[in-house]
Amino acid sequence: MASLIMQSSVIPAALNNLRTQSCCCFPQQSSSSSFVVKHRQHKNIRRPIISLSAVDEKVSGSEPSSSSFAAGFQFPDSIKSLKFKLLSAVSGLNRGLVATEEDLEKADAAAKEIEAVGGPVDLSADLDKLQGRWKLIYSSAFSSRTLGGSRPGPPTGRLLPITLGQVFQRIDILSKDFDNIVELELGAPWPLQPVEVTATLAHKFEIIGSSTIRIIFEKTTVKTTGSLSQLPPLEVPQLPEQFRPSTNRGSGDFDVTYLDSDIRITRGDRGELRVFVIS
Template identity: 70%
Template sequence: MSMASLNFPLHPPPSLTHSSSTSCSIPKGFVPCYNIHALKLKGHLQTSQSRRSLLVVKSAVGEGREASVVDPPPSTPDFPWDAPSKSTLKFNLLSAVSGLNRGLAANEDDLQKADTAAKALEAAGGVVDLSVENIDKLQGRWKLIYSSTFSSRTLGGSRPGPPTGRLLPITLGQVFQRIDVLSKDFDNIVELQLGAPWPLPPLEATATLAHKFELIGSSKIKIKFEKTTVKTLGNFSQLPPLELPRIPDALRPSSNRGSGEFEVTFLDSDTRITRGDKGELRVFVIA
């Protein structure tokens, strides 16, 4: 007996839905038998549109011979889970560096966790562009919340700097960067508390390390040191600011020539990540 195609709606006729029998009235010469299978589409995320069933209708023509009249669609690939948002990655980074006293209390495990969280946010943010039309994004006063260099227990990190500890009791307070894109001023402002012999109270002061900066490429910044000014606070706040003499470049160690470079690897309206020329990772938030 020859095969023939059957053309009918996807939904079975009433004679099929109201009868428990597998036979129905069709043109003479055909004895169809209908098997309806509901197949779920594969996928981790199933929307209301994808939650549908596939009807496969088979017609038995003769004995042991079947012809498929509705072909199943190709299988759909698994849907990947949504990637974490930048706000989530930013929260992860801030959580990783919280409680580390800006990095002074960080151990090797803390350094690795902070670096991993920073890399995830950097990747999500993409390439930073600080060209002429975007340079204003640097403008403002930024508060340092983490520096990998502080784990070395010196204020200079991998560069020479005063140690923190009992030999020279310096307590590090808040650290800020003040950037003016018009004047090209780039000031590091450090709050310090210097221990004094009893019964004298500790000396509180703010040291401003003034620099000029220039943009190199699209995201790299070069700074050149100019001067350091110290302003006493608290009981000695009426003293005039003191400008520390600058060490001549010829007397400076080769690793501390008063200039440096760093790359801005992430930047938005309230968070900035930089990586220095000696591998320093620093995280800032707008103050």
């Protein structure tokens, strides 16, 4: 508990960058990390169960190969090869944390091919496809090596003892809830053990035009997991109104450029390319 209190000044600053389309960037997850994510059951919406065993593996020193990465998906023949190409391009990049400039270009080109074949997204007709919990498998912003992605932020490394686990987006089209869920491990000085937490950044969302989603931040809740899972969740207080940046009031827009029952591709307000799979 002492280590969790010690980190209280670090968590709000690091999580503040997650309130918009741009997720923050952390060092890659250690193989010893163990995280738990709980998510609500959605009413009245049923989706087919898709095998994502290869994709759902925790990120560690080794990742599934290109072939195993896409093995659980069933694609329409007309776009199957393009999806496989995209999944192959982002496989092994630790969600973009270790991506080189060449990797970024390859992923962007593969995404553009799918976007061209899929055509414009119309969320008014395909809103039900947003429903569910989506797992982030790639973000071009993570290659910047800062906690802000393509936004300003502290560099990754040893300056902040925070290790990134899995990142999810949980979308409920009935209640208009849009939650960014981030699994973290907070380091602590020896002999204290690291603290494992799940941070949920709660938003509401609305559709702007045919394919743009606007999210409006509501609150951040941090819940300890692992050996400290019995502790109650903690709501991270917001900065007073007079200290909040005038350019970011907790909302953000991003475009959904491709969407089906398996994969979602989005592009953010600062050019972030992000790829999600249903989980």
